[in-house]
Amino acid sequence: MNKNLRYAIVALLLVCCVACEQQDDLNGYDVHHKQSLSKWQEVRGQQGNSYSYHVNFVSWSGFGNTTKITVENGAVTGRTYKAYTRNETTGEREVIGSYVENQATLGSHESGAPLLTINDLYQSCAKDYLVVDKKRNTIYFETDVAGLLQMCGFVPKDCMDDCYAGIRIDSLVWL
Known part of the structure; x- marks a missing residue:
């Protein structure tokens, strides 16, 4: 060849x-x-361009969080967050932190899903x-x-x- x-x-x-x-x-x-x-x-x-969506995180060890993002007319207008842990005795979720952000306070917390x-x-x-x-x-x-x-x-x-x-x-x- x-x-x-x-x-x-x-x-x-x-x-x-x-x-x-x-x-x-x-x-x-x-x-x-x-x-x-x-x-x-x-x-x-x-x-339309107005909706809300939820993002959840759950660890194998029992702690986690949930974030709700609200979008109105294509812009983020709100964020709601709850962090929780699992009670070792009852197995139930216990809220250990939460917040609600509106347009005036958006981004004022570090935890939670991004805006x-x-x-x-x-x-x-x-x-x-x-x-x-x-x-x-x-x-x-x-x-x-x-x-x-x-x-x-x-x-x-x-x-x-x-x-x-x-x-x-x-x-x-x-x-």
Whole structure:
């Protein structure tokens, strides 16, 4: 086999590998994200740009929190937060902290979900979570039955407890 033919075969194999990798990306989370974002834009156009959503965190050890974000006409207007722990005797949740923020006090507390609209969450999903190294992390992207974003994040493959980094929307209510 002559030298030029070998180079041509190697170049062809490299092109095929790159094309396969790009096809894998197209068949992966990017496509699902774009489909879900399109669905969100469609539903938001029908329902309006006023809604609330809940974000919950629960640790394996029993503590957790819940945050409700309220969005009116495309802008965050409120945040409600409750932190809790599990009573070791009864197993019941006990509230250990809470607050309510309105437009005048938004962002005055450090704890709780960030002050983001669903549009912001879709952007964060694409630029912060779906781009992590797939070899070192397990990536999650899930939608609800309507096709709207429910979960976008990752867990490092060598992590044991409470390692999820990302977005988790538990409920969405139109106002």
